[in-house]
Amino acid sequence: MEKAEAASPLGRFCAEFSESRVAVAALAVVVLVIGLAVLAPLFAPQDPYDIGKLVLGDARRPPGFVGAGGYVHWLGTDAQGRDLLSAILYGLRISVQIGVAAGAIAFAVGATLGATAAFMGGRVEILIMRFIDLQLSFPAILLALVLSAILGQGKGQLIAALVAAQYAYFARTAHGAASAERAKDYVVAALSTPMPASRVVFRHILPNCLPPLIVVATVQIANSIALEATLSFLGLGLPVTHPSLGMLIANGFQYMLSGRYWISIYPGVALIVLILAINLVGDQIRDQLNPRLKR
């Protein structure tokens, strides 16, 4: 039944993952896009944040246009005369930064809260989980919207708003997994020995909660990126000087009706390719970790 060479759980996991062509392709896209985003300054023909280099005469030019800089604007230029390819690469950089940062912080905060609730039990658990449930019944977009309005513009504020909107998903997942784990005989047994409780949590409970949390994390990073784009699109995200993908799309929206589609479309394509790829990877991981789908 099991393949001999894939002895370790991780090895088996990777072997199974590589069987899905869609998931492997999606993972490759994620790696590629993140690579491009991180190394944007190396690839981008232009520094889109350097206002001095922008030429207004080059604004809203179609893809393939050769501007004052003497190079080809492969994806055209935006309303300020920015090279769109460069703007997209830098925009991706911001989107990925914010998505990953928000996802990681929400993971840490949420998992700690959820695991603590499950481990402490009693009133603490009821209090924490009631609050989490309450928050979860509220749509994340609304919370992020109001928070970013209250906190104002800026990267830090935006990440804070995203974390506040998303940590609850991690908390509930961690709580569910940790409660199930805590009730198992081996934990009860370990707790009855003189071993310190923290050791039980870190050595036994948390490692077993990781799989579902990783699934939530992939989905939530994609959601953070989408949410950031949405907020920026609504004008509530980042300052205009450092446009993220959402803002590029929003800025191009007004020109779409006049047929200058590229200003909105290309940033949008970059955004959805990234989000879709992360989601596909997440779906595969989830299916693989879900024992009920196994035949």
Add this chain to the structure above:
Amino acid sequence: MSAPLLQVRDLATHFFMREGVAKAVDGVSFELGQGEILGLVGESGSGKSVTGYSLLGLVDPPGRIVAGSIKLNGQELVGLPQAELRRMRGRRMAMVFQDPMTTLNPVLTVATQIKYAIGAHESVSAKAGRARAIDVLTRVGIPDAAARLDDYPHQFSGGMRQRVAIAIALLNRPDMIVADEPTTALDVSIQAQILAEMKSLVRDLGTALIWISHDLAAVSALAGRIMVMYAGRIVEYGPTAAVLRAPRHPYTRGLLDSLPMRAEPGQELAQIPGAPPSLAALPPGCPFHPRCPSADAICQTAPATTASGGRGWRCHHPLLDGAA
């Protein structure tokens, strides 16, 4: 004796899975007379439930019947279109499952489920349907059936629920019922009741019954003939009394020895060493040989069925009379 109700020849049902082909039923042949009660015994995973499902054409993918013939009243069922099989299910043959907690739909009243079962084969007025439901529920021993008709399954006890399931199976007067361990999940006292009721019910209605169980003791109280199944094959069959008195196959012997009632008080129970083989990776030859006390080199080859006087066994080293 008239032509048998059911004739099964070389039936093979395999499951095609990623890990390989699991031969859950692999060359099973038997006959069932009108109104006869036949016991089908084996450990879990021996293929006895799949045999039952195969008879009704209810094998779910990735499994399917790959070979053999099933004739009910002379009509071939293997290869019959689903629509025609559907018309026969319930009316000509029915099935009762192991777990009464899950065989009834929890969100429909008993009346609704009975209504659906009748409606699958004929259209009757609501009133007539209700009368029939009350009649059949009363038959299986549900007190005050008229009042309980509109209850939901969870309002019945486990034993009562199984009675409801049996009532539904009997609803359209099938010629044959396949009962797949219907008492295993119940308390022992209720098991005995249902066993007795089932016996008299099928006698009254003239329905043939295939009683699938891992419990040799329960089957022996009910069935006139028994078949012992191991790793997808029938390893021994014959009249119940004869098989119990003098088993030929070492596996049957092992099953008998592990019955608690056979042991002296305080004596350790005998058990068959090892576990049933995976159906996807059967040992060569006689599949029982790795666990068999009398296995030797010849057991690497598959034994043929030896038939004699209504009995048959599949073993190179059959046990002698009185060996039990």
Add this chain to the structure above:
Amino acid sequence: MLGFLIQRLMQAAVVMLAISALVFVGVFAIGNPIDVLISPDVTQQIRLDTIARYGFDRPLWEQYLAFLNRLIHGDFGRSFVFNMPVLNLILSRLPATLELTLAAVLGATLIGVPLGMFAGYRPDGVPSRIIMAVSVLGFALPTFWIGLMLIMVFAVQLGWLPAGGRGETVHILGVEWSFLTLNGLRHLFLPALTLSLFRLALMIRLARAGMREAILSDYVKFARAQGLSEMKVVCGHVLKNISIPIVTVFGLELAATLAFAVVTETIFSWPGLGKLIIDSIQSLDRPVMVAYLVLVAFLFIMINFMVDIAYAALDPRLRAGRA
């Protein structure tokens, strides 16, 4: 059943109280609302007067109690920007949002549930793969992007449907409705489609998962063993069984969509609550923000409450347990 109702109502009241406090503190305690109300160059006296009039000089808890007191009397305050009672403002925008939300969620359910059931019934076929691909897209694509694409294709390129606004409306009981005129329906179509794609994906997954679980269950096998046709098995047995989670999600999504209509309404200039909240966030119109959030919370809790009741009605086991 009655005891269960009362218990749930009590819980709802407590939650409502907690939310109102959170919202009040969240929106009112951060930043300085006075800067929105008066221009920076007024005299100190006017400034102090205004602060006193709105009660901003009193401790937070006192302000909150005053706010609660007004709330109980149905007074949500006045909008700083529109200078009219917030409740009237919100009520005037509610029908447009309600119409959009209902169209989106109903459409998503009526289309998504059969599709999902089909995908669960035949999980390996090509149609099922297409259905699942749609659901992946529906989950992953940001709403605003879907809206933009629909505008781009159907409004700009093809010119079939309008890109924004509500179109002609009909007055019924003093409320304007778009869905009763052809022109209004044309205006409703794209925003409703945009809003429904995510719920469609959700309904597909829900129905598919339910179907896949049900189809392997003993009761389905038992129903088949009785000779029920597949149609009857699916529509009689399975549908009733999976309707419980579907009803739940339908209710929750109805509430969530009311709030999420924010993005869609902005893109399609749909004059509903979502557009109002975005405008009030941008102009820091706090009474509108607070009232909107409290109302949304109230709506959520009411719908949750109704879902619980529907749940109990659908699942006889629960009904018995709570009786």
